[in-house]
Amino acid sequence: MRATIRDVAEAAGVSAMAVSKVLHGKGTNVRVSDAKAELIRKVARELHYRPNQNARNFRNQRTNLIGVVFQHFEGLTDDNPYLPQMLNGVMAALFPAGYTMGICPSLILDGNAPAIADGRFDGILWARPDFSAASVDSFRYCGVPVVMLHAPTGSAEGIPTFCANNDLAMQRVVDHLHDLGHRKVAFVIDPVPLLTAEGVARRAAFERAAQIRNLDFEVLVVDQTEPDLTPYKSSNRPHTALIAYSDTQAGGLLKAAEALGIDVPGELSVVGFDSSTFCERTKPRLTSVFQPVEQMARDATNYLLTMVNDAESTWRESGAVTSLYDCHLDVRESTGPCPPSN
Secondary structure (H helix, E strand, C coil): CCCCHHHHHHHHCCCHHHHHHHHHCCCCCCCCCHHHHHHHHHHHHHCCCCCCHHHHHHHHCCCCEEEEEECCCHHHHCCCCHHHHHHHHHHHHHHHHCCEEEEEECCCCCCCHHHHHCCCCCEEEEECCECCHHHHHHHHCCCCCEEEECCCCCCCCCCCEEEECHHHHHHHHHHHHHHCCCCEEEEEECCCHHHEHHHHHHHHHHHHHHHHCCCEEEEEECCCCCCCCHHHHCCCCCCCEEEECCHHHHHHHHHHHHHCCCCCCCCCEEEEEECCHHHHCCCCCCEEEECCHHHHHHHHHHHHHHHHCCCCCHHHCCCCCEEEECCEEECCCCCCCCCCCC
């Protein structure tokens, strides 16, 4: 049977209030000598005493549960290391602080928005949000602290955001391709992430970077599971380089190119985004933008916990914090010089 405070108190020959004072810092008016305090800690260790978190949560009107909300959850079924990295970052912040995580896939899209305000969560981490007014309002007025991950500056007034610097990332990709001689490039994105704040920001960043370099550019909305690269079999290809929204999407492009006998990077260069371990398993190894996913998720979660533990709820009136993270380009084997015929 699990040891209680009363068990520790009885074994140590002290009051339950003295045990609570030593082990939990409760009871400022209770005096305990150093010798008694050491005895209490020794007895607690011997009895394998652990705090009853459920009882503490009940007293504090807390659930110690943080909701991690995904607008689009399909990625969990793919060969996609991004999500484990992100969730590792979240748990690295939550577990030491005594919190657990509840994953809520497609919460808004399924019409379950009221659930985020029913008291089950102490706070919400909103990952890869979309821009719809209904979604933003559901979170802004849910009554608990909310932090957005992978959302650019100004995505939702009053909600803190943690995001990769997409402008810097795309500038580095475009500069790399330009230096290799590429002048016709395309940004490839699946219809699902196209609707997210991150997808919109990354697309816009690509367009700005391509304009600065005076490239002939295009945005291609392509199902990442069935990319058709048939036009790239000819010598007069529409583009000589493709920049994918994610590593997973880039991996689909590499498989499609291989199936059609298109040489990467000899005939077509491909770039991904995330620079996950996935890039080391592709053929050829994938050139990709590195964003510090785990650090971003950990920092966003830690900031959320400061809001949750703000006794005065000053987060309701404070301005939104925006944290941008530097990205760099990991050049591997999927990019090369522009083919001579182009």
